[in-house]
Amino acid sequence: MNKGMTAKGRATRHRIIVAAAMLTREKGAAETTLDDVRAATATSKSQLFHYFPEGRADILAAVAEYEAGQVLEAQQPYLGDLSTWESWQGWRQAVLDHYTELGQKCPLGSLTAELGKSSPQARSIVTSLYDEWEAALVRGVKAVTSDEEEAVRRRARSILAAVQGGVVMLQGTGRTDYLDAALTAAISPLQPVTAGTA
Amino acid sequence: MNKGMTAKGRATRHRIIVAAAMLTREKGAAETTLDDVRAATATSKSQLFHYFPEGRADILAAVAEYEAGQVLEAQQPYLGDLSTWESWQGWRQAVLDHYTELGQKCPLGSLTAELGKSSPQARSIVTSLYDEWEAALVRGVKAVTSDEEEAVRRRARSILAAVQGGVVMLQGTGRTDYLDAALTAAISPLQPVTAGTA
Known part of the structure; x- marks a missing residue:
């Protein structure tokens, strides 16, 4: 999608996405219009359509991809290296803190709902997120257990x-x-068996 | 809400709710109008407002309560007596079968979304469902473990x-x-330790 775009073009596109993400977080995806994005980013209509040829739907999809990335980002640095029980505990706390802070809000959920929950676009973004997330958990489970491939995947x-x-x-x-x-x-099944958990 | 209603009145009200539930399952809650319900149940507008004074929102809330009941119903008879590992396995399979059959559909989700996911009404229906569900699981966990109250609740x-x-x-x-x-x-932590699970 970014092919042939200059570094400056990519930076502008990214700036628009981040601003649009702040907007959809505030107002909800359903209430965010193209004009809102234009006003918040000080871009012209033709500029917006240059970066997002399909307009609003294109922007919302890009924001959803961005928010999917943020979901993983909020779990770092733990998610990237779940090779110790301490790291798993740190990850657990990071996840709990992140979602406690979000509370009732669900930025990605509001976006996929607006794109159509079972639309190919929404499904592809959600599936990619789960796949990447699962892969990180698989690496972590593998690092702290001696389970076989299939058991590791099911655990993750x-x-x-x-x-x-x-x-x-x-x-x-x-x-x-x-x-x-x-x-x-x-x-808890990943905890080293010293004190022991049921 | 049903106080002072005759048995016949309750039956009519229930009949309307069931018919409206079929409609919202087919069309989605957002697309179900009062006229649709009227046509499907062969009732007059004044009859509908007799049973559901607030109109469409009242009907959707009643349907959501009905669907919440159906969620628990689909897990019977297992959910009602989780006192053996066999029953837990039967329950597991019933849950898996039920949601595999529903697939992408989520009758209760479409209703709470239409009522407003964080509206007091939707939240009260969802919270009651979770509470009742949790209570049944608590009874089951208690029956097959010797854990303390707090551990049982967390497990459930x-x-x-x-x-x-x-x-x-x-x-x-x-x-x-x-x-x-x-x-x-x-x-799996509820399985009797004979063959043993990690």
């Missing part, structure tokens, strides 16, 4: 699902207890 | 979050692998 998926479930329940109820309990249960 | 919450996470990932990607892995991991 169960941890990822625990996060998603805890978050969706936090958003539905405003309570962080579920995410807390889900994370603890999901990673 | 982690199992509930595993279901929610697996379902939200199924709806985002069309893949059942996450729900499968999440359920297995969430209930």
Whole structure:
């Protein structure tokens, strides 16, 4: 999508995406218009269409991709190196803190809802996010267990699902207890057996 | 809400709710109008407003309550008696089958989105559902472990979050692998230690 674009062009495009992300976080994706983005970024209509030929839908898709990246970013540096139990605990806390801070808000969810939850575009962004997230968890599970490939993958998926479930329940109820309990249960089998967990 | 209503009145009200539920399942809650409900139930406008004074929002809230009940219903008879490992396995399979069949559809989600996900009404319905669900899981965890109250509650919450996470990932990607892995991991600590699980 960025091919043939100059470094300056890429920087401008990125600046528009970040500004549009702030807007959709504030107002919700459904309420963010092309004019809002134009005003917030001090760009002309023709400039916007230069970077986002399909207009609003293009911008929202780019913002969704950006927000998907932010989801992973919020879990760093832990997610990138889950090779110790300490790192898993740090990751657990980072996830809990991040979603506690977001509370009822779900930037990516509001965007995929606006793109159409089961639209090919939304699905591709969400699937890529889950895949990248799962790959990082797989590397971590592999590093701290001696499980086989398939067991490692299933463990990683169960941890990822625990996060998603805890978050969706936090958003539905405003309570962080579920995410807390889900994370603890999901990673406890990775704890080195010294004190021992059931 | 039903106080002072005759048995016949309650039956009529229930009939309208069930018909409206079928409609919202087909068309989605956002697209279901009062006229659709009227046509599908062969009731007059004044009859509808007799049973649902606030009109469409009232009907959608009643349908959401009904669908919340259906969520628990789909897990029976297992959810009602999780006192053996066999019952937990039966429950696991019932949950997996139910959501695999629903696939991308999420009747209750479409209703709470239409009521406003963070509206007091939607939140109260969702919170009640989670509470009732959690209570059933708590009874089950208590029956098969010797854990203390707080540990039991956390275990039940982690199992509930595993279901929610697996379902939200199924709806985002069309893949059942996450729900499968999440359920297995969430209930495996409840398995009697004979063959043993990690």
